Amino acid sequence: MQKITTFLWFNDNAEAAVNFYLSIFKSGKILQTVRYGKSGPGPAGSVMIISFELEGQRFTALNGGPHFTFTPAISLSVECKDQAEIDRLWDALAADGGEQGQCGWLTDKFGLSWQIVPRILPELMNEPAKAERVMQAVMPMKKLDLAALEKAAAGRS
Numbered sequence: 001m002q003k004i005t006t007f008l009w010f011n012d013n014a015e016a017a018v019n020f021y022l023s024i025f026k027s028g029k030i031l032q033t034v035r036y037g038k039s040g041p042g043p044a045g046s047v048m049i050i051s052f053e054l055e056g057q058r059f060t061a062l063n064g065g066p067h068f069t070f071t072p073a074i075s076l077s078v079e080c081k082d083q084a085e086i087d088r089l090w091d092a093l094a095a096d097g098g099e100q101g102q103c104g105w106l107t108d109k110f111g112l113s114w115q116i117v118p119r120i121l122p123e124l125m126n127e128p129a130k131a132e133r134v135m136q137a138v139m140p141m142k143k144l145d146l147a148a149l150e151k152a153a154a155g156r157s
Helices: 014-024 083-094 128-138 146-154
Strands: 006-010 028-035 047-054 057-063 075-080 105-107 113-118
Touching: 006 014, 014 028, 014 047, 014 057, 014 083, 075 083, 083 105, 083 113, 083 146, 128 146
Parallel strands: 006 057, 075 113
Antiparallel strands: 028 047, 047 057, 105 113
16 A cells, blocks of 8 residues: 555646546546535535546545645656657647646646656666766757657767
8 A cells, every 4th residue: 555645736626637637547547536515615515535546656636725726846757668658648748728848847737747758767867978968958858859868868969
């Protein structure tokens, strides 16, 4: 059992966000849905919290109202096996009002920040000279280009 669970605070669209994430990731499921009762503070019968799992990682989504919003200071980082997976996740998470950021970061339509990165990125940066070249390649990118990063790591222009 996972000891630490990421808790995500939404205004009133936690259920829509969870369904969106479940449609993008191949392995995921809703674990539990708890609804507000008569004593609120949300409307009776509306979703209060949804516990769910994506790729083996547990999360809890709360409809907590407009008091708090997401910030890029916290992001979910997804390690991708290849460029096809980077492309698929990037395009899906950035769709319908999401915003593309720099260096593999994006913000989805719910305001949650994601890093979509190749699994081999640490290996590409395992020596100071390689790390410098890879970072120079990463900095102007939005969605990461794995072939360009591998080329930079190898010292090819």
